Amino acid sequence: MIRVRNLIKDYCDDDVITPVLKGISLDIAAGSFVAITGPSGSGKSTLLHILSMLELPTDGEYFFQDQAVEALSETQRAHIRNGKIGFVFQAFNLMLRSTVYENVELPLIYSILPTQKRKARIERAVESVGLTDKLTVEAAKLSGGQKQRIAIARALVNEPDVIFADEPTGNLDSQSGGQVMGIFSELNKAGHTIILVTHETYTAEFANRIIAIRDGMIASDDVVMNQRQAKDFIK
Numbered sequence: 001m002i003r004v005r006n007l008i009k010d011y012c013d014d015d016v017i018t019p020v021l022k023g024i025s026l027d028i029a030a031g032s033f034v035a036i037t038g039p040s041g042s043g044k045s046t047l048l049h050i051l052s053m054l055e056l057p058t059d060g061e062y063f064f065q066d067q068a069v070e071a072l073s074e075t076q077r078a079h080i081r082n083g084k085i086g087f088v089f090q091a092f093n094l095m096l097r098s099t100v101y102e103n104v105e106l107p108l109i110y111s112i113l114p115t116q117k118r119k120a121r122i123e124r125a126v127e128s129v130g131l132t133d134k135l136t137v138e139a140a141k142l143s144g145g146q147k148q149r150i151a152i153a154r155a156l157v158n159e160p161d162v163i164f165a166d167e168p169t170g171n172l173d174s175q176s177g178g179q180v181m182g183i184f185s186e187l188n189k190a191g192h193t194i195i196l197v198t199h200e201t202y203t204a205e206f207a208n209r210i211i212a213i214r215d216g217m218i219a220s221d222d223v224v225m226n227q228r229q230a231k232d233f234i235k
Contacts, residue, residue, distance in 0.1 A: 001162065001193060002028040002051060007060035009046055009216075020046045021057070022216040030161070033188040034195045035207035043216040045166055048197045052085055052164040053077045065161070082107065086155030088196075090167040092147040094154075096140035100126060103139055104154045111158075125153040129183050145176025152183055156192075163187070165196035169203050181206045 009021040020043045028034055038044040049055040050062065053069060062069040064080065072080070094103050104122045111118065126132055129149040139147060148168060155163050165184070169177030177200075185206050188194050196207070204210050205224075212220040 001030040001032075001065055002026075003061075003063040004051070005061040007047070007050065007062065008058045009043070009050060009055070010058045020216050021050075024060070024213075024216075024218060026211065026218065026221065028193070028195065030193055031188070031191060032193055032195070032209060033185070033207045034209045034211060035204035036195070036197045036211050036213060037199060037204050038213035038219075039199065042213045044197045044213045047213065048164055048166055048195065051195065052087065053081050083158060084161045086158065086160035086163040088148070088151050088155050088163065088165040088168050090170040092144075092151050092171075094139040094147055094150060097138060099136050099138055100131065100142070100150050100153075101135045103150055104157050106154060107158045121157050121159070122153075125156040126150070128156060128187070129153045143176065144172050145179055148172060148176070148180050149183060152180070152187075156187070160192075162193040162195060165194070167197055167199070169198065169200060174202070177203065 004027075005025050007021055007024040008019070011018045011020060024047060036044045036047060046055070050057050053064070056070065065084075069077065095106075101122055104125055105118070108118050108121065113121070123132070123135070126135055129152050131146060131149055131153070134142065134146065134150075139150065142150065148171075152163075152168075163184075168184070169180055172180060181203055184194050184196070194207075196203070198204055207224070209221070209223050211218060
């Protein structure tokens, strides 16, 4: 699904160049569950932003489903982001005065789906995170863990090929974080590709591949046994 070769990312500020990624090369197969770890400033979030096409690299090659990303127009990249990629962020990014249904519906605003199919997708996405009873509740009234689960439902509603998550448990207590990671684990078992950034060991332990980033380079890339079970957390 993803192929990256010698990926470089520099940031320029007042003619000062700051190198962030220094030659990253990796492949990620469809159906993988990958955790990208590393300390603050290591470049892990920048790598995620490039892989999810929110940013472009300074140099190097990135192929998404055999398409050279640097050769695509911004409109083409936006089309891929909208149709093939789901996003989950640490801050939830929900409309707090809107209902759960309205929040999950957001990615479908410009969809040509008939009303009934749209409704079915929204309800299916919310059901997958175990919050069907909250469909008409305002997002402001949800707990932190519930907000993140709704953010996952929103990421799922377009039926993406891959879900990117940036520190998805960073604002949650361990119990809520475990529930959220349990949902990711179940989604991966159902065939979804999951790529997430985390600095938390217990979060990374849900993945079956852990890539550690240090100083803009890959320090280790290990296939591991999934050490945690979703059933222990989903309630």
